Amino acid sequence: MAPDTVPFVNPPSPSNADDPRIGSFPADLHVHTVLSACAEVEMIPPLIVSQALSVGLRLLAVTDHNTGENAAAMVEAARNTGLHVLPGMELQTREEVHLLCLFDEVFPLEAWQEEVFRRLPPLANREDLFGPQWVVDATGEWIRTEERLLAVSADISLEEAVVRVRRLGGLPVPAHVDRPSFSLFANLGLVPPGLAISALEVSRNFRPAEGFIRRPQLRNWPLLASGDAHRLEDLRAVTRFRIVSPCLREIEMALRGQEGRCFEVDWPAR
Amino acid sequence: MITLKEIIEALNLELLTPGLGLNRGVTAGYASDLLSCVMAGAKKDNIWVTLQSHMNVVAVASLLSLSAVLITEGKRPDPEVVAKAEQEGIVLLATERNNYYAVSRLSGLGIQDEP
Structure with a gap:
């Protein structure tokens, strides 16, 4: 296993959390807005924030397909609400693998988006086929319609994407790896050796008992459960980080079980 | 059994691994771009057609000895x-x-395919 990956045994016990600053952060790190063609019209910043708070989330990452253009509006909408928003993107790589690219700030995401846009094919979105792609402000007001087709692969390999996101200070997480399409295991069969990732994301319906039988490789990885929300009701507060503050450095420590930081997941009952 | 050399000549293919011998026979073919499917479906000595280059x-x-x-x-x-392909043959x-x-x-x- 590569030095940047960590074998996962069991979630470290919260009892070793002797740092009194550590608190519980229920988190959903995979949320779409109306900029994703497949998301419902209700996925606007103020409604996402209020729904997130009502289900008990303290941390959320906004991850539209191949774009981060609504991230700043989401950050603004959540300001002083008790919800922290990480700007992000759900990249579709050359291999059609979906990769969450999470950042602490908007500006590295903007740099990443610029690179991704350069590597997207020059195709226009067809709203009748895919749905509309709306850039909105913090109140949910329409600003403009994104014309480029975002529901497509950027010509970036998974490896290059992971390296570049890391270089920008971001956290790359392969998305919904239990799904039969657009996922690391379905498309590439196995985690490429040396890939600098520290966790994998599984979809909200994943159950370890069955999932580990279908894909035994999943046992070796910290697994984050997200809502992959395209509707408000998809938001989930099932992954809880025990961290000092809602930043990527703390999350990374929690994924590795370092210095009392850890995380746990409430898996769905059958 | 048809050999790789014959296939390369017939289809005018580019050989990316010139260091390897081409006398190996091909039993059947398999086509898919989802590696998880290939792992489950392709058989030893098959030729695999894909647009993936990962x-x-x-x-x-290598796992399946294609x-x-x-x-x-x-x-x-x-x-x-x-380089890895040449190393793995x-x-x-x-x-x-x-x-x-x-x-x-x-x-x-x-x-043909090999069900």
């Missing part, structure tokens, strides 16, 4: 992928044409 292509081909991988649509694997071939063309031409050479 390092894991070599891993899967004869060769035909990478389509003009995709070119990174040099590390080619997996012949990598390339064509500018697509999967459909490759499979239909292989079929024309009498190469």
Whole structure:
């Protein structure tokens, strides 16, 4: 296993959390807005924030397909609400693998988006086929319609994407790896050796008992459960980080079980 | 059994791994771009047609002892992928044409699937 990956045994016990600053952060790190063609019209910043708070989330990452253009509006909408928003993107790589690219700030995401846009094919979105792609402000007001087709692969390999996101200070997480399409295991069969990732994301319906039988490789990885929300009701507060503050450095420590930081997941009952 | 050399000549394929011998026979063909499907479906000594050029292509081909991988649509694997293939003894071939063309031409050479 590569030095940047960590074998996962069991979630470290919260009892070793002797740092009194550590608190519980229920988190959903995979949320779409109306900029994703497949998301419902209700996925606007103020409604996402209020729904997130009502289900008990303290941390959320906004991850539209191949774009981060609504991230700043989401950050603004959540300001002083008790919800922290990480700007992000759900990249579709050359291999059609979906990769969450999470950042602490908007500006590295903007740099990443610029690179991704350069590597997207020059195709226009067809709203009748895919749905509309709306850039909105913090109140949910329409600003403009994104014309480029975002529901497509950027010509970036998974490896290059992971390296570049890391270089920008971001956290790359392969998305919904239990799904039969657009996922690391379905498309590439196995985690490429040396890939600098520290966790994998599984979809909200994943159950370890069955999932580990279908894909035994999943046992070796910290697994984050997200809502992959395209509707408000998809938001989930099932992954809880025990961290000092809602930043990527703390999350990374929690994924590795370092210095009392850890995380746990409430898996769905059958 | 048809050999890789005969296939390369018939389809005018580019050989990406010149260091490897081409006398190996091909029993049947398999086509898919989802490596999870290939792992479950391709058989030893098959030729695999795909547009994927990722390092894991070599891993899967090696795991299953495939004869060769035909990478389509003009995709070119990174040099590390080619080096790994040569090391693992997996012949990598390339064509500018697509999967459909490759499979239909292989079929024309009498190469069938192996259920």
